[in-house]
Amino acid sequence: xxxxxxxxxxxxxxxxxxxxxxxxxxxxxxxxxxxxxxxxxxxxxxxxxxxxxxxxxxxxxxxxxxxxxxxxxxxxxxxxx
Ligand SMILES: [Zn+2]
Numbered sequence: 001x002x003x004x005x006x007x008x009x010x011x012x013x014x015x016x017x018x019x020x021x022x023x024x025x026x027x028x029x030x031x032x033x034x035x036x037x038x039x040x041x042x043x044x045x046x047x048x049x050x051x052x053x054x055x056x057x058x059x060x061x062x063x064x065x066x067x068x069x070x071x072x073x074x075x076x077x078x079x080x081x
Pocket of ligand 1: 020
C-alpha cells in the first residue's frame with residue numbers, strides 16, 4: 001500500500017528519495033506566487049507602498065520548501081496556489 005505524503009506547512013516524516021534515509025523534512029519558507037498576488041491586490045485596493053510588502057513578512061503567504069536534513073536536497077515544495 002502506498003501512502004501519499006502530504007507536504008504542507010509542517011515537517012513530514014518520510015524517506016528521502018535522494019539518499020534513502022528515514023528523515024523528518026526540514027521546512028523553509030520562500031516567496032511564492034501567492035505572495036506576489038497578495039502584494040498586487042494590496043496595491044490595487046490602495047494600500048500604501050509599505051503595506052503591500054506585508055505578505056513578504058508573513059510566512060502564511062509563502063510557499064514551503066521541504067528538504068532533507070541529511071543530504072540537503074529539496075524533496076518537495078508546497079505551493080499555496
Ligand atoms: Zn536525503
